[in-house]
Amino acid sequence: MRNERLRDALLRNGFTPTDVALAIRVDAKTVERWITKGRTPYPKHRHALAAMLRESESYLWPDAVAPEHAAQVSESEVIRIYPHRNSVPVEVWDRLIDAAAKRVDVLVHAALFLVERPAFIKELRRKAEAGSGIRLCFGDPASREVARRSEEEGLGKGTLAARIRNALAFYRPLQGVAGVEMRFHRSTLYNSIFRFDNEMIVNTHVYGIQGAHAPALHLRRLSIGSLFETYSECFDAVWTSARSATF
Template sequence: MPNQRLRDSLLRNGLDFDHVAKATGVDPKTVERWVTRDRTPYPRHRHAIASLVRETETYLWPDAVAPDTKKEINESEVVQVYAHRHSINQDVWAHLLSQARLNVSVLVYSGMFLTDNPALIRTMRQKAEEGVKIRLLLGDPASREVARRSVEEGIGKGTLAAKVRNALAFFKPLANSGHAEIRCHKTTLYNSIYRFDDEMLVNTHVHGFMAGHAPVLHLRRLSGGDLFETYAESFQGVWDGAKPSKW
């Protein structure tokens, strides 16, 4: 049975068996067996391939890492835990955005606190011009999910929807200029996600509390880990089901 994840990752990056063979120091026939027969490479080869296609070992070979090793890696993916989002220093947000080279992905309902940064639009536009892919997922202000979350936060049924509309207006220039793609979703959010390449802030949602008062996990992606990959796949699932925002 072929390893479809490995095959797709190679195709997406424009790589063939010869490219991988040179990077790993093996025969192209060996690489072919890794793909077409789902043979598992040695650890040193897995590291090289994962780096080559910018994926984790866990994603490419889910059963390759021993449980004890995977537990250690998952624990190491947690850089820091913040009791409240509002306690995160602004320097942390600025650093994560400034070091992004490939993608910035945001999943929120409104994310209005981001608009407190007057330079955010300018910075995001600059990052996009440097080749960074920017994807923003905001809640559909007309959805039942946004209304329900507004009630659960104790701020009134229509308050969060108004915040979403304000956030959409704030980010609209980025979409109009082609510097970002913005979509609206109708999912029930169990957490907000702020991804900057291989680092991520995951803001949990707690019933009865506004997101700013809820805990945040600062994660850094490690090859062989599951934690970062879980939230990355969650973001992609919501993105795939969302629709372009209507202005």
């Protein structure tokens, strides 16, 4: 079975099997078999190729690492647990945003607190112009899911939709900027996800509690861990089902 994840990662990074073979000193036909036949490389080659592609081993070869080992490593992916999202220090957000050079992924309903950071939108534009990929996924303010969440959080009918529209006004300058994509989702959002390269803040959602007061996890990706990868795959799944945001 073809390894589509490996194939896609090579294409995204502009690498050919020959490039990989030269970089990690294996035969190009061996690399082809890793892709077309789904063969699993030796650990040293997995590590080198994952680093080269800036992906985790657990993403590229999900079955290569024993579940027990992956679980142990995943514990080390947790940098800190905060009792509430609004207790994540401002300097942590500043560092994550400032340091991101390749990817910024945001999955939220509104996240007005981000645009309260005065330079946030300008920083996203600057990063996109420097080659970073920016994906912003908001709750569809016209959806039943947003209306239901607004009531479940005790905000009242239409309040969350209004917050989303308010937030979108700040993001309007990013429309049409190369490298910035914005979409609306209609999913039942179990977690808000804020990814900055290989670090991430996951804001869990708790019934009846507003997001700012729900717990948050600060994660850092490790090559064979699976926790960071789980939330990355969650983002991708919602992103794939979302539609282009027009506002």
